[in-house]
Amino acid sequence: MTLIKYTIVFISSIFISLLFPINSIAKELFLPMDLVSWKYKGDRFSCSLSQTINQFGVITFVAKSRQPVGMQVQSYHVKAPYERAILSQVQSPWALNTAPITVDEVDLDKESGKVSFYTDIEALLEAMAQGNWLGVRLSSSNQQNTFxxxxxxxxMAQAMANFNLCRAKLPAMAYRDARDVVLQFQLGQRVVSSSQKQILADLASYLKHDKNVKRVLIDGHTDNVGSNVANLQISKIRADDVASILRENGVRSSLMEVRSHGSRYPVANNNTQHGKAKNRRVTIRAIRKEDAVKRKGS
Structure with missing residues (x-):
């Protein structure tokens, strides 16, 4: 007898009513346990844990630097007549309580064929590690149209272990944050504060991961209080201290270019205290290979 491994049925069944209580006909796709094969994939900047489902699409957990863990559903069923997607934590059929717990609910983007969930995904992963299952419902205002x-x-255990190991190694900062970092300095402050040291440590963790970063420009600036010579010296001390902290956190000296400008390039009005505060700064800019090419061509 041929084993039918995937079934899509149009029935009002006891099993469906237990998982998603409804009073209408529902379409169901249940992935047989012998076909479950979660796949891990990861690199220095992102980690994924995915399951392909025949006749439906792919479900993927995604982790990236400085972003909440998300879950994406890519499916050709994400279209009319469906309007919303509901992500649920479902207990296995042999559990005493089989009522699902809603994790997140979002409107469908019917153009992309993709749905993204970001609420309580960490909790869902933990529940799945404990043996609970995952449920996705596509629904519409017409209660008969549910999938x-x-x-x-x-x-899932080994793939999830690799996924979590990859997440633990992700840099503490993403490129969108590392590209331009500005450290503001108080009046009379010459070296970085403890909170600024943590920012630089996070930046260093990114710079060490991204092999496409070709240069790190460190520029010291001051307000217009004091002489030009004194301001140049102060801006140099501040920029040098930033470079020193980055070196302590493993960033190569050859990658960094340290410059001091004194009060020559204000970003705000030096006639106000607020403006002066904005001008007392060290900027750190990470330039990647593709950025350098764009700058040459412009």
């Missing part, structure tokens, strides 16, 4: 997908969490 339930249920995915067991079996055969």
């Amino acid at each position: 339930d997908v249920t995915v067991p969490s079996v055969n």
Whole structure:
């Protein structure tokens, strides 16, 4: 007898009513446990944990630097008549309480064929590690138009362990943050504060990961209080201290270019205290390979 491994059925079943209580006909796709095969993929900047579902698409957990863990559903079923997607934590059929717990609910982007969830995904992953399953429902204002997908969490332990290990190694800062960092200095402050040291440590963790970063420009600036000579000296002390902290956190000296400008390039009006405060700064700019090419061509 041929084993039918995937089924899409149009029934009002006891099993469906237990997972997603409804009073109408529902479409269901249940991934058999022997076909569950979660796949891990990762690099220095992102980690993913995915499950392909025949006749539906792909479900993927995604982790990136400085972003909440998300879950994406890519499916050709993400279209009319469906309007919303509901992500649920579902207990296995042999559990005493089989009522689902809603994790997140979002409107569908019917153009992309993709749905992204970001609420309580950490909790969902933890529940799946404990044996709970994953449920996705596509629904519409017409209660008869529902599509339930249920995915067991079996055969997941090793892939999830690799996913979590990858997440732990992600840099503390993403490129959108590392590209331009501005440290403001108080009046009379010459070296970085403890909170600024942490920012620089996070920046260094990114710079050490991204091999495409070709230069790091460190520029010291002051307000217009004091002489030009004194301001040049202060801006140099501040920029040198920033470079020193980055070196302590593993950034190569050859990567950094340190410059001091004194009060020559204000970004705000030096006639106000607020403006002076904005001008007392050290800027750190990470230039990647593609950025350098763009600057040459412009």
